[in-house]
Amino acid sequence: MCSRWKILVVWVVLLTLTVSTGVMTSPAQEGSECMITVQPGEWIQAAIDKAPEGAVICLAEGEWRENIVIEKSLTLRGQGAQRSVIRARAGGRPVVLISSDEEIRVHIENLTVTGARDHYGILVQGSARVTIDRCSVFANEWEGIELRDSVQATIWESTISENGEAGITLAKLAQATIEGSTISNNKEDGITLWGSAQATITSSTVSENGNVGVWLGSSAQAVITESTISENRENGIALLGSAQAIITKNIISGNKQVGIYLTNSAQATIIGNVIKENFIYGIFSHSTGEIRGKRNEMRDNGVDLGGNLPGSLRLPLIEPNKNVVIYPNTRYPTIQHAVDALLPGGTLILRGGEYEAGLTITKELTIAAQEKAKVILRARSEDAAVLSLVGGAKLEMVGLKVTGGCFGLHLRADAQATIRRSTIFRNRYGIELRDSAQATISETTISENGFGVYLWNSGQATIWKSTISKNRFGIGLRDSTQATISGSTVSKNEEDAILLGYSAQVVITESTISENRENGIALWGSAQATITKNIISMNSLGIYLTSSAQAAVTKNTISGNNLGIYLEGSARVTIGKCTISENEIGGIDLTDFAQAVIWESTISENGDDGIALRGSAQATIKGSNVSKNERDGIYLMHSAQATLEGNKILGNGRYGVSLYEWPCFDTSWEFRGYVTGRDNIIPGPAEPEGNKEHAVCPYELSFLMTEGGGELDRHP
Numbered sequence: 105m106c107s108r109w110k111i112l113v114v115w116v117v118l119l120t121l122t123v124s125t126g127v128m129t130s131p132a133q134e135g136s137e138c139m140i141t142v143q144p145g146e147w148i149q150a151a152i153d154k155a156p157e158g159a160v161i162c163l164a165e166g167e168w169r170e171n172i173v174i175e176k177s178l179t180l181r182g183q184g185a186q187r188s189v190i191r192a193r194a195g196g197r198p199v200v201l202i203s204s205d206e207e208i209r210v211h212i213e214n215l216t217v218t219g220a221r222d223h224y225g226i227l228v229q230g231s232a233r234v235t236i237d238r239c240s241v242f243a244n245e246w247e248g249i250e251l252r253d254s255v256q257a258t259i260w261e262s263t264i265s266e267n268g269e270a271g272i273t274l275a276k277l278a279q280a281t282i283e284g285s286t287i288s289n290n291k292e293d294g295i296t297l298w299g300s301a302q303a304t305i306t307s308s309t310v311s312e313n314g315n316v317g318v319w320l321g322s323s324a325q326a327v328i329t330e331s332t333i334s335e336n337r338e339n340g341i342a343l344l345g346s347a348q349a350i351i352t353k354n355i356i357s358g359n360k361q362v363g364i365y366l367t368n369s370a371q372a373t374i375i376g377n378v379i380k381e382n383f384i385y386g387i388f389s390h391s392t393g394e395i396r397g398k399r400n401e402m403r404d405n406g407v408d409l410g411g412n413l414p415g416s417l418r419l420p421l422i423e424p425n426k427n428v429v430i431y432p433n434t435r436y437p438t439i440q441h442a443v444d445a446l447l448p449g450g451t452l453i454l455r456g457g458e459y460e461a462g463l464t465i466t467k468e469l470t471i472a473a474q475e476k477a478k479v480i481l482r483a484r485s486e487d488a489a490v491l492s493l494v495g496g497a498k499l500e501m502v503g504l505k506v507t508g509g510c511f512g513l514h515l516r517a518d519a520q521a522t523i524r525r526s527t528i529f530r531n532r533y534g535i536e537l538r539d540s541a542q543a544t545i546s547e548t549t550i551s552e553n554g555f556g557v558y559l560w561n562s563g564q565a566t567i568w569k570s571t572i573s574k575n576r577f578g579i580g581l582r583d584s585t586q587a588t589i590s591g592s593t594v595s596k597n598e599e600d601a602i603l604l605g606y607s608a609q610v611v612i613t614e615s616t617i618s619e620n621r622e623n624g625i626a627l628w629g630s631a632q633a634t635i636t637k638n639i640i641s642m643n644s645l646g647i648y649l650t651s652s653a654q655a656a657v658t659k660n661t662i663s664g665n666n667l668g669i670y671l672e673g674s675a676r677v678t679i680g681k682c683t684i685s686e687n688e689i690g691g692i693d694l695t696d697f698a699q700a701v702i703w704e705s706t707i708s709e710n711g712d713d714g715i716a717l718r719g720s721a722q723a724t725i726k727g728s729n730v731s732k733n734e735r736d737g738i739y740l741m742h743s744a745q746a747t748l749e750g751n752k753i754l755g756n757g758r759y760g761v762s763l764y765e766w767p768c769f770d771t772s773w774e775f776r777g778y779v780t781g782r783d784n785i786i787p788g789p790a791e792p793e794g795n796k797e798h799a800v801c802p803y804e805l806s807f808l809m810t811e812g813g814g815e816l817d818r819h820p
Contacts (some may be wrong), residue, residue, distance in 0.1 A: 136179060138162035148172050148180070148190065163188040163215060171197045177208045182215030185240040185263070192244075195221035199244065202228045213237040220244035225267065228255045228278075235260065242266045248290065251278040251301075258283070265289045271313065274301035274324070281306070288312050294336065297324035297347070304329075311335050317359065320347035320370070327352075334358045340382065343370035346393070350375075357381045361487075363405065366391040373397055374417055384487045385410045387417060406485030407492045408440075408464040412516045412539050415466025415496040420444035424467075430455065430474075439463060439481075443471075454479045454504070461490045461506075465497040465519070473503035483509030483531075490531065493519035493541070501526055512553065515541035515563070523548050528556075534575065537563030537585070545570055556597070559585035559608070567592055572601075578620065581608035581631070588613075595619045601643065604631035604653070611636075618642050624665065627653035627675070635660060646687065649675035649698070657682055664688075668710065671698035671721070678703075685709045691733065694721035694744075708732050714756065717744035720777075724749075731755050736762045737786075737795065740777060743819070748781030748808055753795070760786035760795040761805055768801035775818050779805060782813025 139159045140151045144166030151161050152174060160179040167189040174180070182188025192199045199217045202210050210232060217225045217239065225244035228234050234257045241248040241264045248267035251257050252275040261284040264271040271290040274280055275298045286309045287294040294313040297303055297320045308331045310317040317336040320326055321344045328349060333340040333356045340359040343349055343366045351372060356363040356379045363382040366372060367390040374397035379386040386405035389395055389412045397417045402408040408418050422436070422445045429442045430453045436442040439459055442452055451470040456477035462484030473479040481504055483490045490509040493499055495517035505527040506512040512528040513535045515521055521543045527550075528534040534553035537543055538560040546568040550556040556575040559565055565587045571594075572578045578594040578601040581587055590613045594601040601620040604610055606629040616639045617624040624643035627633055633655040640646040646665040649655055650673045658680045662668045668687040671677055671694045682705045684691040691710040694700055695718040706729045707714040714733035717723055717740045724747040730737040731754040738753065740746055741764030753760040761784075762768050763775040786809050787794040800806060807814030 136160045138181070142168075144168065152176075152178065152180075158209075163190075167191060169193040170199075172200055174200070174202045174210055175204050175208070177210060179211040179213065180215070181211070181213040182239075184214050185216045185238060188215040190215060190217050191219040192221060192223075196223055198224040198227040198250075200226045202226070202232050202234055204230045204232050207231045207233060209233045211235045211237065212239055214239065216240040216242070217248075218243045220246065222246070224248070224250045226250070227252075228257060229253050230255065232256075234258070236262055238262060240265075241271075244268065247271070247273045247296075249273070250275070251280055252276050253278065255279070257281070259285050261285060263288075267291065270294065270296045270319075271310075272296070273298070274303055275299050276301065279303070282308055284308060286311075287317075290314065293317070293319045295319070296321075297326060298322055300324065302326065305331055307331060309334070310340075313337065316340070316342045318342070319344075320349060321345045323347065325349065329353050331355075332357075333363075336360065339363070339365040341365070343372060343391070344368050345370065348372065351397075352376050354378070355380075356386075359383065362386070362388045365389075366393070366395060366411075369393040371395065375399060377401070379408070380404050382406065384485050385492075387411075387413060389413050402464075405462070406483075406488035407462045409466070409494045410464075410489060410492045410514060410516070411494070413494045414517070415464075415494050418464065418466065424448070424450075426450060428453065431459075432457075443469065458482060460484055462488055462509075463491050465491060465493045465499050467496055468498035470500040470502070471504065472501070477503075478505070479503065480505045480507060482507055486510065489514035492516075493521060495519065497521075500524075505529065507531060511536050512550075513543075515543060517541065522546075527551070529553065533558050534572075535565075536560070537565060539563065544568070549573075551575060555580050556594075557587075559583075559587060561585065571595075573597065577601075577603055579603070580605075581610060582606050583608065586610070590614055592616075593618075594624075597621070600624075600626045602626070604633060605629045607631065609633070613637055615639075616641075617646075620644070623648045625655075626650075627655060629653065634658075639663075641665065645670050646684075647677075649673075649677060651675065656680075661685075662687070668692055668707075670694075671700065672696045673698065676700070679705055681705060683708075687711065690714070690716055691730075692716070693718070694723060695719045696721065699723070700725075703727055705729075706731075707737075710734065713737070713739040714753075715739070716741075717746060717777075718742055719744065722746070726750055728752075729754070730760075731793070733757065736760070738762070740764065740779065741773065741775065743777045745778040746781070748779070748784050749813075750782075751784045753784060753786045754793040756795045758795070758797045759801045760799045761808060762801045763805070765802070776820060778815065778817050778819060779808070780813065780815035781808045783811055784808045 163182045165187040225241040225248045239262045245268040248264040249272045254277045257280040259282045270293040271287040273296040291314045294310040305328045311334045317333040335358040339362045340356045362385045363379045364387045370391045371393035384406040386408040388410040431442045448467045458480040461481040489511035493515045497519040499521045512531040532554040534550040544566045548570045556572040558580045569591045578597040582605040599622040611634045618641045623645045624640045626648040640662045641664040646662040647669045662684045668684040668691045679702045690712040691707040692715045700723040702725045704727045714730040722745040737756040765775045786799040788799040
């Protein structure tokens with residue numbers, strides 16, 4: 105994380121740029137007399153070639169069709185951007201190329217550069233020092249201006265517009281001061297910085313560009329001040345990678361996505377801006393870097409703040425002065441005004457009705473429906489949150505319906521929420537928690553969302569007596585998140601009911617997980633679950649583990665699924681005191697290197713096998729009842745290993761215990777695994793509750809039914 109002094113160093117370095125570059129600004133050149141004047145019909149390149157170092161070459165009024173190359177210090181001065189025009193003659197080359205490995209000083213003044221085909225309007229490379237003063241650079245197929253290598257440039261009172269890619273691009277170690285200029289209507293970004301490029305952008309307008317107004321990637325740095333960044337098709341300002349920016353005293357408005365967007369480890373100081381009327385968010389951050397700032401006036405954005413941000417960035421619309429506000433109220437034109445008017449710990453009571461929300465929550469407060477009132481909060485933008493909780497937020501929400509957003513509730517940074525007796529429906533994400541956010545959700549219905557509840561990073565949730573249904577996914581956890589789910593119903597979701605990945609952890613107790621189209625509970629990566637006293641029924645897979653996931657499954661009823669429990673990869677499970685029955689294609693199935701310990705459980709009346717071990721899977725099965733399964737009670741193939749002790753294996757449709765090999769099956773496969781055990785009750789077809797064909801197959805497994813036991817080792 106960047107410290108305070110490091111950001112201040114960036115500020116000083118960038119503000120010093122205009123002094124240290126040695127690039128003279130326009131007024132210093134005004135008194136220089138023309139040494140060579142080029143008339144229309146004469147070649148500018150010929151004048152450049154014969155001019156001495158430091159010459160001032162003036163263009164008369166007119167248009168020249170040339171691609172020129174400048175490799176020495178000089179000034180090229182027109183009669184005005186509308187009066188002196190250099191238009192590309194040949195494709196595949198910049199209209200103006202300024203290039204030198206040694207330091208040269210070039211001034212381009214009062215002219216237009218246009219018409220490049222498959223190239224840049226102006227390309228500056230090497231160690232050149234360049235001033236572009238009161239110029240128009242427009243309608244070039246690539247960037248209007250490309251600065252690369254260790255170039256230093258000042259772009260002053262110029263218009264860079266309608267270029268086929270970015271207006272201005274800085275790459276590698278390039279540096280620029282852009283002042284009093286307009287960068288607009290370019291097909292891609294207005295200004296792009298790559299590598300370790302640096303820019304100071306002052307008193308300029310960056311607007312109506314096809315992508316982002318100002319885009320910084322890699323380790324680029326910028327100071328943006330007293331400028332207007334508006335109506336760009338995507339974000340106003342975007343920082344990616346480890347980019348850094350100081351953004352002060354700007355108007356950032358009307359951008360079609362986010363005013364200021366940060367991701368990866370980008371850092372920013374954002375102070376004293378007006379950030380308004382951006383369609384999705386005023387400021388949004390996925391970045392792990394430090395975002396600091398204050399005194400930003402924010403209004404009429406889809407949502408003012410979203411993501412991993414401190415609430416201190418935003419000025420309240422009204423100075424907080426109330427402990428309780430009842431809304432609607434003529435004093436407060438919007439709910440956000442009412443929220444801002446509350447002192448920390450205050451309560452907002454909403455009368456019945458439907459309200460446009462898009463709220464930013466930055467402090468502790470309660471939002472509740474008036475008693476018996478039906479209150480719906482709807483998003484301002486379908487791509488933003490209905491309620492956005494950022495750093496410092498602590499919300500208690502009671503009795504509300506929340507709908508229509510990308511997020512119903514979006515909790516980031518260290519935000520906290522208690523959600524009671526509410527309905528979260530028809531959002532892309534019902535509730536999302538990231539960073540170190542926490543939520544307690546009780547007696548709430550979360551339905552018809554893309555994800556019902558989704559946790560990232562280190563988010564934590566407690567879900568109690570709630571219904572999560574008819575979403576695409578019910579509950580999702582990833583990274584190092586944790587959740588406790590109790591007394592809840594997770595049902596009728598289009599894909600998985602509860603999905604865990606990476607190193608997520610969940611405790612699921614006394615809940616019903618049913619009628620989900622895919623898995624009831626699915627774990628991958630190194631996820632872990634404790635699953636106790638639940639009903640898991642009528643899903644595709646009741647419980648599914650893959651990779652190195654682990655689960656403890658105790659006292660559950662797992663029935664009516666296509667397959668009760670399925671493990672693959674190196675997954676591990678402990679199954680105790682469970683009933684696993686009436687699953688369509690099997691009770692428990694392990695493959696690859698999966699491992700299971702099964703104790704005091706009933707695995708019965710499943711279609712196909714009660715327990716199947718394939719690949720190099722391993723299982724220890726003790727004190728369990730494996731009965732009345734359609735085919736075999738316990739079935740082993742490939743190199744599987746099993747320890748069977750004290751089980752009752754009764755009334756299965758074919759064998760009690762079988763190995764997949766001849767003569768048990770019509771196959772040329774040979775079993776190459778290991779079986780050991782003792783004290784199992786496995787009756788044959790002539791005995792009460794006998795298995796229909798044989799007790800065991802092959803007969804070598806008969807030791808399983810003896811007190812002394814034995815082993816069969818087929819390992820090569």
